[in-house]
Amino acid sequence: MNLLVTGCAGFIGSNFVYYYLDKYKDRKIIGLDKLTYAGNLENLAKLTPEQKKRFVFVKGDITNRELIEHIFEEFEIDVVINFAAESHVDRSIIDPHVFVKTNVLGTQILLDVAKNFWYKSGKWIDGKRFIQISTDEVYGSLGKTGYFTEKTPLDPHSPYSASKAAADLIVKAYFDTYKMPVNITRCSNNYGPYQFPEKLIPLVINNCLNKRPIPVYGDGLNIRDWLYVEDHCKAIDLVIEKGVIGEIYNIGGHNERTNIEIVKMIINYLKKNFDESISEELIRFVEDRKGHDRRYAIDPSKIMRELGWVPETKFEDGIVKTINWYLNNRDWLNRVTTGKYMEYYDKVYGSR
Numbered sequence: 001m002n003l004l005v006t007g008c009a010g011f012i013g014s015n016f017v018y019y020y021l022d023k024y025k026d027r028k029i030i031g032l033d034k035l036t037y038a039g040n041l042e043n044l045a046k047l048t049p050e051q052k053k054r055f056v057f058v059k060g061d062i063t064n065r066e067l068i069e070h071i072f073e074e075f076e077i078d079v080v081i082n083f084a085a086e087s088h089v090d091r092s093i094i095d096p097h098v099f100v101k102t103n104v105l106g107t108q109i110l111l112d113v114a115k116n117f118w119y120k121s122g123k124w125i126d127g128k129r130f131i132q133i134s135t136d137e138v139y140g141s142l143g144k145t146g147y148f149t150e151k152t153p154l155d156p157h158s159p160y161s162a163s164k165a166a167a168d169l170i171v172k173a174y175f176d177t178y179k180m181p182v183n184i185t186r187c188s189n190n191y192g193p194y195q196f197p198e199k200l201i202p203l204v205i206n207n208c209l210n211k212r213p214i215p216v217y218g219d220g221l222n223i224r225d226w227l228y229v230e231d232h233c234k235a236i237d238l239v240i241e242k243g244v245i246g247e248i249y250n251i252g253g254h255n256e257r258t259n260i261e262i263v264k265m266i267i268n269y270l271k272k273n274f275d276e277s278i279s280e281e282l283i284r285f286v287e288d289r290k291g292h293d294r295r296y297a298i299d300p301s302k303i304m305r306e307l308g309w310v311p312e313t314k315f316e317d318g319i320v321k322t323i324n325w326y327l328n329n330r331d332w333l334n335r336v337t338t339g340k341y342m343e344y345y346d347k348v349y350g351s352r
């Protein structure tokens with residue numbers, strides 16, 4: 001079985017490649033990545049020599065139709081997992097265009113090429129599957145109570161989440177119109193190794209290590225529902241194996257935390273275990289993110305009930321594993337946060 005994994009050198013994509021090649025010794029991954037600022041081939045350097053034999057890397061963009069066709073001609077692709085996306089909300093507020101191009105147009109091109117290769121003589125070839133990796137942000141924002149279910153209406157607020165919602169609707173259209181074998185998964189905030197330090201958890205770790213102020217948007221009481229990335233990978237694996245065609249699956253660990261709670265947890269862990277001069281004095285309450293969603297909380301009961309998924313990593317363990325990973329990979333952290341990273345950082349935080 002051959003999988004085309006787009007965004008294979010990004011955070012969730014690279015974690016998925018490790019998980020999948022380790023679990024299925026007879027399967028092969030063709031990994032496609034544009035290697036933007038957030039995608040880094042070094043993220044895949046820890047594949048074993050045996051796993052490398054089952055992994056082919058292609059550098060390129062999902063909006064490049066000729067390249068996607070070439071990949072489908074060269075390899076018999078059974079499953080496409082579309083992780084490739086511009087994913088950072090703050091960047092989408094500064095420059096929405098690339099979000100629409102990659103997330104919407106890129107998804108449509110992938111769907112279209114897959115359809116042309118998988119739909120033959122009036123029917124779909126057996127065993128093919130297109131999985132769109134989406135996000136709970138497409139549902140918008142919750143008040144103090146309630147959960148996002150798969151039936152919650154789409155109500156995205158940022159250019160990022162609007163582009164992901166648009167992509168989901170294109171995927172749905174390929175199912176409704178052509179009966180294409182698709183699934184959409186919508187996950188809550190992931191954390192773990194290889195996450196680019198523009199997202200809250202690695203940003204806080206990195207700023208603590210560099211004794212840089214930690215920007216907390218607004219009152220710090222916005223809530224996110226955190227899931228360890230490996231639990232997300234296990235859920236996607238189950239969707240590939242057992243997901244009902246055309247269905248959407250929400251993935252989340254029932255682990256809601258305010259941002260300030262996360263920030264203090266990281267500071268206090270590092271203070272106790274790494275450097276006692278790291279302190280809460282680094283915290284700066286800064287201007288709020290525009291259109292900042294207040295609360296995300298996923299109801300994952302459908303995937304738990306129907307596919308038997310269980311989130312296995314407790315947040316208290318996952319966050320310690322994650323902080324230690326960054327501590328042990330400070331070279332990686334330093335390399336990905338030089339030059340352009342600081343230009344972006346100044347642009348976002350300079351005004352706050």
Ligand SMILES: Cc1cn([C@H]2C[C@H](O)[C@@H](COP(=O)(O)OP(=O)(O)O[C@H]3O[C@H](C)C(=O)[C@H](O)[C@H]3O)O2)c(=O)[nH]c1=O
Pocket residue numbers: 087088089090134135136137187188189190198199200201203215216217222223224259289
């Ligand atoms: C970077 C940063 C963030 N924040 C706040 C903003 C949010 O309330 C929360 C998490 O922010 P982050 O940008 O890490 O993630 P979200 O905006 O929740 O979105 C993330 O989770 C979903 C599911 C995706 O689909 C996105 O791709 C992913 O980026 O911390 C701060 O207060 N300070 C900071 O410096």
